[in-house]
Amino acid sequence: MYKLLTHNDLDGVGCGILAKLAFGKQVKVRYNSIASLNREVEWFLENDDKNTFLFITDLSVNAENEKKLNLFYRSDGKVQMLDHHKTALHFNDYEWGHVVVEDEEGKLTSATSMFYDYLVKKQLLEPTDAIAEFVELVRQYDTWEWEKNENAHAQRLNALFYLISIEEFEDKMLNRLKTNEHFSFDQFEEKILDMEENKIERYIRRKRRELVQTPVGKYLAGIVYAESYHSELGNELGKEYPHLDYIAILNIGGKRLGFRTIHDHVDVSEVAGKFGGGGHAKASGSSLTNEAYDQFVFETFHLDPLREDAKRNRYNLKRSSSGSLYKNQMEDIFFLYSLSDHEWVIEKNKTIVDSKFESFDEGENFLKRNYAAWLVRDDTFVKYLMDGYMNRVPNKQ
Numbered sequence: 001m002y003k004l005l006t007h008n009d010l011d012g013v014g015c016g017i018l019a020k021l022a023f024g025k026q027v028k029v030r031y032n033s034i035a036s037l038n039r040e041v042e043w044f045l046e047n048d049d050k051n052t053f054l055f056i057t058d059l060s061v062n063a064e065n066e067k068k069l070n071l072f073y074r075s076d077g078k079v080q081m082l083d084h085h086k087t088a089l090h091f092n093d094y095e096w097g098h099v100v101v102e103d104e105e106g107k108l109t110s111a112t113s114m115f116y117d118y119l120v121k122k123q124l125l126e127p128t129d130a131i132a133e134f135v136e137l138v139r140q141y142d143t144w145e146w147e148k149n150e151n152a153h154a155q156r157l158n159a160l161f162y163l164i165s166i167e168e169f170e171d172k173m174l175n176r177l178k179t180n181e182h183f184s185f186d187q188f189e190e191k192i193l194d195m196e197e198n199k200i201e202r203y204i205r206r207k208r209r210e211l212v213q214t215p216v217g218k219y220l221a222g223i224v225y226a227e228s229y230h231s232e233l234g235n236e237l238g239k240e241y242p243h244l245d246y247i248a249i250l251n252i253g254g255k256r257l258g259f260r261t262i263h264d265h266v267d268v269s270e271v272a273g274k275f276g277g278g279g280h281a282k283a284s285g286s287s288l289t290n291e292a293y294d295q296f297v298f299e300t301f302h303l304d305p306l307r308e309d310a311k312r313n314r315y316n317l318k319r320s321s322s323g324s325l326y327k328n329q330m331e332d333i334f335f336l337y338s339l340s341d342h343e344w345v346i347e348k349n350k351t352i353v354d355s356k357f358e359s360f361d362e363g364e365n366f367l368k369r370n371y372a373a374w375l376v377r378d379d380t381f382v383k384y385l386m387d388g389y390m391n392r393v394p395n396k397q
């Protein structure tokens with residue numbers, strides 16, 4: 001018999017699906033949160049048949065269970081742990097531990113991709129195109145590579161995973177991987193995934209109008225309240241407002257705080273660490289502690305949301321040779337234009353600002369970080385130019 005204890009996210013369940021493909025009825029799979037794994041391991045060591053082969057994937061045990069598992073292994077127990085989290089690397093000190101964050105070719109690993117390689121190498125699973133394609137989608141999702149590769153399939157696989165129960169997802173995938181030559185979604189799935197995507201889009205559009213910005217420590221944070229779709233929301237808002245260092249997503253009911261960034265110069269696991277949380281460089285989270293509440297909720301509640309740049313302009317455009325016009329909440333007017341290729345300047349209320357900028361983007365970044373300014377609509381722009389023109393014509397009074 002085999003037993004698999006694994007994570008309850010897509011990557012963890014991917015391992016469960018592979019285990020069932022390889023061992024069929026010979027494996028018991030239990031999906032766990034980070035917190036429940038240690039209880040399951042203790043139960044296994046106390047109650048399970050000593051001949052059962054234990055796999056642990058995508059999660060790591062606490063120090064106490066680490067010792068117990070090692071004793072179990074040294075007294076001929078069979079255990080194999082496979083993980084890809086940086087924080088688990090010390091398990092490589094054990095013969096039964098195998099932790100790889102990045103493989104020899106420089107490719108980021110996931111638990112599912114590692115478990116697949118393991119099962120194929122041990123000849124416990126016959127490799128097929130369909131399984132390999134499924135494994136790759138899970139890997140891309142879990143490592144965020146799908147984003148860089150714009151692999152919508154990987155994102156949709158994860159969306160499907162959260163739309164149905166784990167059991168239903170398992171059944172669907174097992175059937176598909178056993179019979180199909182290639183991995184794909186069926187028509188019904190495509191339909192509900194389209195509907196889900198539209199729903200997320202509307203949700204994000206609404207949330208975009210609620211975002212406030214504020215400096216927190218050395219960073220400029222965007223803050224938004226949301227209960228769902230955190231990774232999509234964090235990603236979209238991050239791209240929409242690249243002048244923000246990261247997006248903080250507050251779930252007041254759940255007393256949780258999520259952090260997302262699209263920037264390489266920001267490590268949000270560090271930001272979360274300040275509030276007792278953690279995670280990855282691009283995505284992290286923490287509890288909404290009193291300190292976090294003061295910083296992100298109390299201090300920012302009075303702020304007006306960021307205004308979006310005008311989107312349907314024909315004249316007041318970014319990077320335009322005739323300049324781009326911005327405004328802020330205080331009704332200050334900013335005109336950003338270039339003197340030459342690498343020299344951009346800003347006039348604030350018709351007075352030139354001291355700084356010079358190498359590019360349009362640098363100038364706009366300055367405007368948005370310091371003044372939360374937005375690109376105004378064409379009518380305001382035209383009026384601004386007309387006024388400027390009238391002032392320069394002496395006889396027109």
Ligand SMILES: [Mn+2]
Pocket residue numbers: 011012058084110111142
């Ligand atoms: Mn994982």
